[in-house]
């Protein structure tokens with residue numbers, strides 16, 4: 001047996017007097033250092049169990065603290081040890097006044113029964129009790145943590161290392177009080193230096209449990225996207241725990257990485273949200289400025305296009321920069337970097353003002369026949385245009401501007417702005433809907449088409 005194994009075992013010379021007899025329980029037991037022992041449990045008490053090894057037939061006493069926690073739980077369940085720690089015997093009384101009360105007896109005489117539980121102490125006269133049952137009560141339903149601790153304290157000799165060690169385990173496993181547990185672990189090592197290595201493991205174990213509880217808090221805050229609270233807990237951890245321990249330090253660092261990653265994510269999402277709003281507002285503001293321009297009757301055609309071509313965008317950017325309290329350059333960058341895959345496609349038509357900007361042109365790569373047709377078309381249009389001029393019916397852009405509705409102007413200006421400042425998906429050139437692209441009206445004796453002014457086109461801009 002090597003020295004490490006020796007450390008874990010205390011041989012008992014007089015086996016049996018302290019132990020609860022058991023059926024032989026064949027099993028493998030895992031020790032804290034990762035080794036397995038094959039054998040039989042031949043007895044146990046609240047500090048450990050007696051184990052007969054199959055490899056050398058030796059009988060050893062193994063303290064619970066020699067085992068990893070999951071193994072303690074497994075074996076205690078198996079041996080039915082744990083329930084005795086968390087349950088206590090008590091009474092349930094039924095009274096004539098239909099009261100049912102559970103508690104442990106504080107006083108039990110011929111005349112009265114005094115029961116206590118965690119909420120109150122109740123005195124019953126024996127006469128009023130109809131029935132009394134013996135029941136197993138949950139320790140914490142009967143005693144406060146402090147009462148349990150004081151009670152346990154009396155049972156141990158706290159001048160002994162092993163007793164402090166066992167009390168520490170009780171504080172850790174039953175009372176879930178890690179401060180008290182650490183106090184008694186440390187005292188155990190002070191009194192019995194042979195426990196020092198074990199105590200070091202246990203104290204680190206306690207810190208891991210406590211650290212884990214703090215990290216659960218952080219995880220909860222992270223799930224709620226509450227980065228601020230998560231960082232506060234993280235800072236508390238750094239101030240409180242001894243992170244020279246590499247195990248603890250690793251856990252803290254992983255947590256810190258998770259917090260930073262989420263923080264970054266939240267920042268990006270927030271920026272994305274703001275960008276989205278700015279882009280939406282861009283469209284809204286554009287519409288509002290175009291409407292204002294189209295509705296201003298004092299503006300001539302050339303005033304309006306000058307403004308839309310040169311000033312409107314600047315005004316738009318300035319308004320958004322003021323609204324969001326950022327610099328104009330930033331608004332422009334956000335706009336320029338918008339995701340065109342997500343951007344809606346908008347449509348603005350020049351309508352019956354298309355002729356101002358778009359002229360009839362000769363067809364490309366046409367055959368002789370096609371070109372002859374085109375020349376004939378031009379001849380008819382030119383004739384019609386001359387007749388219209390004679391009757392003073394030829395439109396100028398200024399006259400058209402004065403005649404049309406603000407809605408028509410607004411659409412026209414939108415298309416004009418889009419072509420200069422927005423991302424164009426398509427400039428759609430279609431035949432004029434009035435003359436079907438002939439430029440003259442056959443039904444009206446080849447009179448000039450008053451919608452396209454002989455230019456034959458109707459132009460729509462699709463943009464983002």
Ligand SMILES: [Zn+2]
Nearest residue numbers: 432435449452
């Ligand atoms: Zn036309």
